[in-house]
Amino acid sequence: MRQGLGGAGWSDMVERTTQVIGQSGAFLDALERASRAAALDRPVLVIGERGTGKELVAERLHRLSGRWDQPLVIMNCAALPETLIEAELFGHEAGAFTGATKARVGRFEEADGGTLFLDELGTLSMGAQERLLRAVEYGEVTRIGASRPIRVDVRIVAATNEHLPDKVERNEFRADLLDRLSFEVVTLPPLRARKSDIIVLADHFGRRMAAEMGWERWPGFAPAAQEALREYRWPGNVRELRNVVERAVYRWMHEGPIETIEFDPFQSPYRPGAGGGDGGARSAPSMPAMPTPPMASQPTKQPGAMTEGDEVAACDVGPSDFKSRVALFERELLSRALAENRFNQRATADSLGLTYDQLRHALRRHDLIGAGG
Numbered sequence: 142m143r144q145g146l147g148g149a150g151w152s153d154m155v156e157r158t159t160q161v162i163g164q165s166g167a168f169l170d171a172l173e174r175a176s177r178a179a180a181l182d183r184p185v186l187v188i189g190e191r192g193t194g195k196e197l198v199a200e201r202l203h204r205l206s207g208r209w210d211q212p213l214v215i216m217n218c219a220a221l222p223e224t225l226i227e228a229e230l231f232g233h234e235a236g237a238f239t240g241a242t243k244a245r246v247g248r249f250e251e252a253d254g255g256t257l258f259l260d261e262l263g264t265l266s267m268g269a270q271e272r273l274l275r276a277v278e279y280g281e282v283t284r285i286g287a288s289r290p291i292r293v294d295v296r297i298v299a300a301t302n303e304h305l306p307d308k309v310e311r312n313e314f315r316a317d318l319l320d321r322l323s324f325e326v327v328t329l330p331p332l333r334a335r336k337s338d339i340i341v342l343a344d345h346f347g348r349r350m351a352a353e354m355g356w357e358r359w360p361g362f363a364p365a366a367q368e369a370l371r372e373y374r375w376p377g378n379v380r381e382l383r384n385v386v387e388r389a390v391y392r393w394m395h396e397g398p399i400e401t402i403e404f405d406p407f408q409s410p411y412r413p414g415a416g417g418g419d420g421g422a423r424s425a426p427s428m429p430a431m432p433t434p435p436m437a438s439q440p441t442k443q444p445g446a447m448t449e450g451d452e453v454a455a456c457d458v459g460p461s462d463f464k465s466r467v468a469l470f471e472r473e474l475l476s477r478a479l480a481e482n483r484f485n486q487r488a489t490a491d492s493l494g495l496t497y498d499q500l501r502h503a504l505r506r507h508d509l510i511g512a513g514g
Contacts, residue, residue, distance in 0.1 A: 179205035189329030192380030211255030237286025
């Protein structure tokens with residue numbers, strides 16, 4: 142679904158929390174397949190990596206179906222231990238097992254007349270799969286501890302991030318159940334296959350976060366930040382993108398477009414285990430290796446290169462305290478690396494062993510952000 146973001150009001154942007162956003166061909170094809178299947182009263186299997194929006198597609202299947210005004214019941218099959226899955230799905234009678242003091246309806250009965258969305262389907266035990274197969278084939282469920290089945294009218298939508306035919310080959314998933322549930326299979330593309338959607342989604346999440354924080358206007362992302370967002374691999378897909386964007390908006394304390402993107406919030410020289418097995422002692426913040434300034438008798442080394450036995454030369458002129466000398470040396474190192482790389486910041490970051498964001502942070506700290514411009 143192509144969504145226009147530019148003219149949306151702040152309140153409208155905050156309220157629409159479950160809309161499906163995208164314009165790439167691969168994503169629109171998957172959405173079109175889901176939309177066509179929605180009107181049919183048949184099971185649908187939604188496949189995709191974590192964070193690709195499987196639950197949003199399940200909601201779309203329900204809202205576009207003839208059951209739109211009936212319950213949509215969502216159950217994460219991986220959220221409960223195996224001993225409770227069947228009771229949760231099919232219900233139980235009073236006294237059916239220890240702790241069952243009264244009868245309880247299961248998710249199938251709750252979804253009667255509507256849609257039951259089973260997330261993480263591949264984690265179901267073989268016993269639960271057998272009972273699920275009967276429910277799908279005959280429209281009947283039997284509560285644990287009961288002797289008579291109950292008729293239910295439920296449309297099944299299931300989702301998984303696994304390749305279920307492989308689980309069938311390993312005898313970890315019933316082939317007959319897979320046959321029944323795969324009337325239609327909608328496979329969602331990962332975000333890295335939706336390059337044209339990354340900035341659209343980032344802008345959407347950024348606007349919402351800015352509204353939540355009470356910003357008067359949305360400044361957008363700087364060109365370098367947009368490039369960083371596009372080039373990242375996004376293993377966590379849209380869910381990860383949302384977290385990264387919201388964190389960037391929350392941490393931005395300056396005027397103008399957002400420039401800083403942090404993909405790994407756990408990145409720190411002080412994180413547990415960063416000391417390299419030194420008995421728990423904290424390691425110093427990681428910094429690029431600093432070469433000795435080239436002397437007349439030495440060959441010129443690449444920025445960041447350092448061989449065994451190198452030492453940082455003492456300053457004969459300039460500030461005398463340690464921090465000021467380090468700052469001066471770091472500024473000279475950055476200036477030299479920029480010049481050697483013709484002020485190409487990405488090439489400079491690579492030559493110094495830094496990420497692009499780390500280099501930008503260092504350049505701002507030393508007032509070199511516009512050097513060579």
